[in-house]
Structure formats: structure tokens, C-alpha cells
Amino acid sequence: MPEQRNYFEEVYEVVRLVPKGRVTTYGAIARYLSLRAGARMVGWAMNGSHNYPNVPAHRVVNSVGVLSGKHFFGGPTIMQQLLEDEGVAVVDDRVVDFEKRLWDPSLELTL
DNA sequence: GGAGTGACAAAAC
DNA sequence: TGTTTTGCCACTC
Numbered sequence: 001m002p003e004q005r006n007y008f009e010e011v012y013e014v015v016r017l018v019p020k021g022r023v024t025t026y027g028a029i030a031r032y033l034s035l036r037a038g039a040r041m042v043g044w045a046m047n048g049s050h051n052y053p054n055v056p057a058h059r060v061v062n063s064v065g066v067l068s069g070k071h072f073f074g075g076p077t078i079m080q081q082l083l084e085d086e087g088v089a090v091v092d093d094r095v096v097d098f099e100k101r102l103w104d105p106s107l108e109l110t111l
Numbered sequence: 112g113g114a115g116t117g118a119c120a121a122a123a124c
Numbered sequence: 125t126g127t128t129t130t131g132c133c134a135c136t137c
Contacts, residue, residue, distance in 0.1 A: 007133060026119050030132085038132045043118035045134085062119060069118030 007033065011045040012052050014105050018059045021087040022103035023095050027063050032105040043069065058082040065098030 010033050018024050026039035042060070046069060049055035058079040062068045070079035070093060080090040089096035 027121085030120075039119035039121090040117060040131085041119090041133050044116095046118055048135085057118080060118080063121095067118090072118060 007038065007041055008045040008048065011042050012049065012055050015046075015049070015056060015060055016054050017105065017109070018056060018103050021101070023059045023061050023065070023083070023088060023098070023101050024103045024105065025061055025063050025065075028102070028104045028106065029060070032109070047072065056082070059086075059103075061095060061098075065095040065102075067093045067095075 011029055014029050014032060015024070026042040029042045030039040046055075046057040046060055049057045057069065058067075058073065060069075067079045067083075067090065070076050073079045073082075080093070083090050083095065088101055095101050
């Protein structure tokens, strides 16, 4: 069945554009997609991200920089390990210098 | 076919 | 000031 889930693809595409060593938020992606509060969809999309290649869902965190869905990576430390491997320090499930690491598509892509 | 849920966020009270 | 409710779309039961 063809992928007719536009929002999901949009989310995946944006997440794929997140540079290594940077993180983004559900709200940022939702805003970039002109969603009022579709952040839930972003998270749900991440849930199905395993069906799509190169979707660094570990770079997507909530609005406070917390690795909300770390447990969905098959382990509570996988997400943190991936981020640390990319140079993103994670302490107490939170991204260090989150505001500096934050990659907002609406800003970086200057749409 | 209908109702409920889901890795969130922002507005309202 | 903190807590509660609504919003969105897709997917599952």
C-alpha cells in the first residue's frame, strides 16, 4: 500500500534533515508543518519510524529536551547512546545545552 | 463502522 | 500559579 500518510512523511523528512549532533522537538516539527498541536502525530509517526529508513527518531525530544520515547528504542539507554555517539551530551534523560542543540526547522530551513 | 488511544504542546480556567 | 482540557491525524481494537 502506498504511503498516503502525508504528515508522517513530512515528519520523517524533517527528522532526516536534522543535522548530526542536533536535536529537534515535536512542537518544532508540528509548527513547521503548520500543525496547531499535532505534536502527538509527530510522536506517533516516530512510533512507525522503524518502517522507514534513516529516521533518527532519537534526535526528536519533547519541548524541554527530555528523551520522552527513549523506552521505545528497544532500551531505555539506546536513545541516549545514539545521541552521545553523535556528540550530544545527555544527562538525566535530558539534552545538555538543549537550547543550543535545538534545531528548529522553521528557523534553520527559514521557510 | 465506531470509539479509543498515542513518544506532545499550548491555551484555558 | 498550577492543574485541567482541548487539538490534531493515524492506527488499533
